[in-house]
Amino acid sequence: MKNKRKDSLSKSTTELGEHNIIGLIQDHLDLMPNMPVPFGDDVSAFEIENERVVVLKTDMLTNKTDVPKEMSLWQAARKTIVMNVSDFASKGVKPTAIIVSLGLPRTFTSKDIEEIACGLNAGAREYGAYIIGGDTGETSDLIIAASLFGMAQKKDLMLRKGAKAGDTLAVTGLFGKTGAGLKILLNGFKATPKVKEKLVASVCMPKARLIEGLTLGASKTVTASIDSSDGLAWSLHELSNNSNVGFTIDKVPIAKEVFQFAESNRLNPLELALYGGEEYELVVTIKTEVLEKTIKEIKNIGGCLIPIGTVTKDLKILIDIDGKKDIIEPRGWEHFKS
Template sequence: MKIRELNERVLIEHITGLLTKPGKNTVVGAGDDDCAVLDIGGDDYLLATTDMLHRKTDFPQQMSGWQIGWMSVAVNLSDLASKGAKPLGILMAIGVPPDTELDFFDDIIKGMDTCARSFGTQVIGGDMDSHEELTMTGTALGLVNKDLLIRRSGANPGDLVCVTGNLGTAGAALILLKKNINAGQQILKSLFEPIPRIDEGMALTKTHAVTSMMDISDGLALSIHDLAKASGVGFKIYEDKLPVLMDVKKKLKGDELFEAVVFTGGDFELLFTVPPDKINKARNACSFTVIGEVIKEGIFIERSNGIEPLKGRGFEHF
C-alpha cells in the first residue's frame, strides 16, 4: 500500500497506532486534538503544536515574503487559540533554497516576527538548512489553566454550534486566484494574512460556557466531522446562517460559493459549541455566529431545497 492511498486522517491514526502509548504526564497525545497537552505540574498545562508549510502547496506565487512569514506563524497560533492558550513562543525550522534572494528571506523573518509580536509572543529559536523548496515548519508553545482547557470531545446534544468571523473568504481567494479573477484586497488578505483567534479563544475559555472547540483551517465540513467523531455526537448546520462577506457573495455564486464556504480551507476561525443557557455568557467574550445545533447522530446541512448529509470533505494533504 502507498501513502497516497490513505487520506490524511487515516494516516494520522496509522501513525498514532505505531507510537508508544502516552506517559502519565501526557493529557492529550498525538492525533487526539489540535495540540498536545502536557501536565508540567502547577496550575497550567503546557501545549505544543506544529505545522509544516511548503512553497508549492501553501504559498501562492502572489504572496510576499512578509506574508509567508506571517502565515507560517499564524497557522501554529491558530491551534493554540482553539485551546484558549496563551502563547509562550514560536520555534521555526526553515528549509530554504540557496539561490533565494536575501531581501526576500529577510521579509519572511520580519513577517514571522510581526505576527508573533502581534499576539503577545515571539520567535524564540529554530533551525535552518538548504532545501530544494522553501519549507517552513513552526512549533508553537502555550499555557492554559488546567480548569480552562477545552477539547474537541465535549460537545453534547442540544448545544448550539458557533463560529467566529466569516466563512469562505480564504476559499474564495483560492478559487478566484486559480481563475485569474481580481479578488480584491480584503479577500486576498484573509488568505495571505490570516488572523489566529488567540484573544477570542482565551476569552471564550474563561466564560466556562464552551463545551468543545477547534479551528477550521481545514474547512468547515471536515472540522465538523472531526468534532463529531471526538464528541460522539451529530451536527445539523443551517446554510442560511453561515456568515459570509457580501463581497464574496458578489464574486461567487451557486455551487462555487457553497464549495468555498463549506469545504475549502484557509479560514483561521474557531468552531465551538455552547449550551443554549450559556450563549449570552459566551457572547460577552467575543463576537460570533450561531450556525447550527448538536444532535445525537448524523451530520446534516439544511439548504433551501431541503436537508442533506454533509460530507466530511475539506483540505487534506493526501
C-alpha cells in the same frame, strides 16, 4: 484498524492522504501515559505539576503546496505563525515562545532571508509571543516550520471532545473568502478589483482568533472547540467524531464578497463556505443557557460569535435551511489529496 492500515502500507501518500498517514505513524508510537490532550486534537500537551500543562503545537508551510506566487515571503512567514496561533486559540491558550526551523534553497538571497525573518517576527509579536531560537538548513524548496509553546491549567483547555446534545454550535466569523481567494490565485478565476483584493487578502493575510479564544476559554461556557483551517465541513465532522454527537446546521454565515464572486463565476457560495479550507475561525459548542452571555462577552472584545446550529444525539451532520435538508460531507483541505 491496525490490520486495515497494514493492508494500506503499499499505497502511495496520494492514495493515503494526510489523515491516514498520521494514523499509520500513530500505530508505531508508544502512547504517553495520561496525556492531557489526546492525539488528533489541535495541540499537544504534557503535565508538569499540579494539573499545570505545557501546551505545544507545530505546523509547517512549504513553498510548492502552500505559497501562491502572489504571496510574498513576508506574508508566507507570518502565515506560518498564524496557522499555529489559531490552534492555540481554539484551545484557549496564549502562546509565549516560538521556535522556527527554516529550510532554505541555495538561490535565496540575504534580502529574502531578511524578509522571512521580519514576517516571522511580525506574526509572533502580533499575538504577544517571541521567537527564541530554531534551526536552518539547506533544502530544495522553502520550508518554514514553527513550534509554539505555552502554559495552561489542564481543566481550562477547550478540547474537541465534550459537546453535548442541546448545546449550540457557533463560529467566530464569516466563511467562503479563502475558498474563493484560492480559486483566484490557483485556478485563474476572475473577480472585480475590490472583491479580488478582499478575497486574496484572506489567503495572504489571515487572522487568528486568539483574543476570542482566550475570552471563550475564560468564560467556561464552551464544551468543545476546533479551528476551521481544514474547512468548516471537516471541522464539524472532527467535532462529531470526538464528541460522539451530530449537528443540525440552520445557518452558514457567508461573506458578501463570496456571493458576488460565486455569482460572477457560476459557483455555489455554500460549497465555497463549507469546503474551502484555510479559514482560521473557531468552531465551538456552547451551553445554550449561557449563549447570550457568551455572545456579549465576545462582542465586548471586538469580536463576534454567530450561532449556526444545534448539537444532536443523532450522529448525522445535516444542513437544514428553508426546509431543505442535506448531509454535509466530510470534505475539506487535506495534504496529498487537495
